[in-house]
Amino acid sequence: MSSETIIILAVISGIFIVGLAAVVIFLLKKLDVIGSSLKNDAAITMMNQNMQGMQQKIDQTTRDMNDRLDRAANVIGHVSKELGSLQEIGRNMKGLQDFLKSPKLRGNIGEAILKDLLRQFLPKENFALQYKFKNGATVDAIIRIDNGLIPVDAKFPIDNFTKMFQAEAEAEKLIFAKEFTRDVKKHIDDISKKYILPGEGTVDFAVMYIPSEAIYYEIAINSGDLDRYALTKKVFLVSPNSFSYLVRTILVGLEGKKITEASKQILAALHAIRQDNDKFGQSLSVLNRHITNAKSSMEGVANEYEKLSSKIESTLVLKGENEIEKALETIE
Incomplete structure (x- = not known):
């Protein structure tokens, strides 16, 4: 084989190797781009899932708050109604008291019961x-x-x-x-x-x-x-x-x-x-x-307890809590 043929083959081989290297590099870059894209898609998917979970929690919380507000409104309405009834009863009781201020009217009621x-x-x-x-x-x-x-x-x-x-x-x-x-x-x-x-x-x-x-x-x-x-x-x-x-x-x-x-x-x-x-x-x-004696005894015990607590606190302040604990450990 002549030297010219060898040179041509060497050049062709070099070009092929360079082309192959370029293809490999291109493919690697494409693989990196694809990998990055896949990673971004997974992150986006996870973010979407998290967002959906958060939205569900927000929706549930909103529903719970609406239910509580509805119940509170019902309770307030019921209490307002009861207050109105109590006010009416109070007015009626005052009217009855005014009515009974007259001795003659009180006598009439007593006679009616009799x-x-x-x-x-x-x-x-x-x-x-x-x-x-x-x-x-x-x-x-x-x-x-x-x-x-x-x-x-x-x-x-x-x-x-x-x-x-x-x-x-x-x-x-x-x-x-x-x-x-x-x-x-x-x-x-x-x-x-x-x-x-x-x-x-x-x-x-x-x-x-x-x-x-x-x-x-x-x-x-x-x-x-x-x-x-x-x-x-x-x-x-x-x-x-x-x-x-x-x-x-x-x-x-x-x-x-x-x-x-x-x-x-x-x-x-x-x-x-x-x-x-x-x-x-x-x-x-x-x-x-x-009942009176029991109340007096209870008050006496409470006073004694307060005095004892005050003495203990005073001792702790004067002596130092750590020193008292060490002394107690020594006694034990």
């Missing part, structure tokens, strides 16, 4: 309302039994009782309590003089109807002398509950027993009620003392 009790327990022929005596006096009700009429008065002096419980100062309470006692005694005297009229067919006692259990309790427990004073005037004090017992006892007399037996049963029933009431009052007083 009338309902009588109608509930007694036949129509055995009682009468607004019964007028020959002397001109008119009693709220009478109960007819075999041997006479039982007068029942429902007009009760309540003004000073109300003032007594509304007063804040103890001195004022005592003043109104005395005035309340005086009012009740005067009313007892009036009932005894005006309505116990054997000459007009009444029995030898009358009934003073107290239209409130709270007032009756105040008289029976805290003003026991009033109850005893009423007995000396042959006036029986009754509350709505005890009056129902009284009427039931009278029913026994209406079934054929003599008035003396019926009177004894009435007295026994009233005394039994009185005893039960006294026992309840005593139990309530004992319970109140126990």
Whole structure:
């Protein structure tokens, strides 16, 4: 082979090698571009997935907030409605209080309650309302039994009782309590003089109807002398509950027993009620003392604990907490 042919082959080989190298370099660059593109696509895909997840969370949070706002709106609407009802009740209660400021109106309500009790327990022929005596006096009700009429008065002096419980100062309470006692005694005297009229067919006692259990309790427990004073005037004090017992006892007399037996049963029933009431009052007083003593003991323990805590804190500050801990470890 000639030298010229060898040179040509060498040149062709060199060109081929250079071309092949260029192709390889081009392919490598393309592969780098493709790899970078693939990496960017994966990043974009991941970002899109994250964005979708975040959007779903935002949508769910928005829905939850909307639900809560709807529930809050419903609650606010319900509360507003209830407040409106309470305001209306308050206005009605104020109107009722203003209505009851008149003694005559209070008396009418007491008479209405008395009338309902009588109608509930007694036949129509055995009682009468607004019964007028020959002397001109008119009693709220009478109960007819075999041997006479039982007068029942429902007009009760309540003004000073109300003032007594509304007063804040103890001195004022005592003043109104005395005035309340005086009012009740005067009313007892009036009932005894005006309505116990054997000459007009009444029995030898009358009934003073107290239209409130709270007032009756105040008289029976805290003003026991009033109850005893009423007995000396042959006036029986009754509350709505005890009056129902009284009427039931009278029913026994209406079934054929003599008035003396019926009177004894009435007295026994009233005394039994009185005893039960006294026992309840005593139990309530004992319970109140126990609660007061327990409260005092609790306050004493709390004070001692505070003093002990203060001493411990003072010791820690003066001595140093680390030194105290080391001393305790040494003791252990």
